[in-house]
Amino acid sequence: MRGKSIRMERIFNRETGRAVIIPMDHGVTVGPIKGIRSVKAVADLVASAGADAAVVHKGAAVFGHRGYGRDLGLIIHLSASTSLGPDPNNKVLVATVEEALKLGADGVSIHVNVGAEDEGHMLSTLGTISRSCQEWGVPLLAMMYPRGRKIKDEYSEEAVAHAARVGAELGADIVKTNYTGDPDSFSRVVEGCPMPVVIAGGPRVESELDLLTMVEEAIAAGAAGVAIGRNVFQAEDPVLITRRICAVVHQGLSASEARQMA
DSSP, rough: OOHHHHHHTTTSSSSTTTTEEEEEHHHHHSSTTTTOSSSSHHHHHHTTTTTTEEOOOOHHHTTTSSSSSOOOOOEEEEEETTTSSSSSTOOOOOOOOHHHHHHTTTTEEEEEESSTTTHHHHHHHHHHHHHHHHHHHEEEEEEEOOEEEEEOOHHHHHHHHHHHHHHHHTSOOOOOOOOSSSHHHHHHHHOOOOOOOOEOOOOSSOOOOHHHHHHHHHHHOOOOOOEHHHHEEEEOOOHHHHHHHHHHHOOOOOOOOOHTOO
């Protein structure tokens, strides 16, 4: 367990115990979209602005490696699907914990869509990866989303709480899931998940204030941080929005206060 503790310190800020994580794994899912055509370039920007860690696939860990500047915690994403496939919700294993360690990873992540047609396969994969992470002392970030025919609202407290709890029950060290939309309901999600919870950024938003308000409310509700991708790397100024998010997460600024940062 000491290995996990040491590696967690490369993902979470030691002073605040919280994390600002920037997922950049979208190149497999939707291709080289705006903002991540160069993983190295966006890594430069968010690292300089104070982000704690990034999530990338194993290839991007190689061609996106910088070898200079402020360091970022490296989380290798182990599962994938593409938007071109017959079922984008079915995430399959594309890398191993051992591969990630050979690439210098500080942690690994896995994506599970709770309620999807292939939920059973994804849960089995989560269990297998969790076992490997225990063996090697590697933190596991589980991206747990309620998605499927029975899910009427992917942001409902009941669905999000269930998905988050599944991640914790099956061995995740960090759980990433949807924000429910208000701090009261999300505080109950956090209460029901015994592992640190970070919120997803969700779809691209038009209002930066709305994004920062979501972050502020989630932190107030007990979230351990954020894992925001598109709303950072597709922002007009990725450096500034990262600095503002970090100010809310690590300094306790309100959304309106962070919005005033230049």
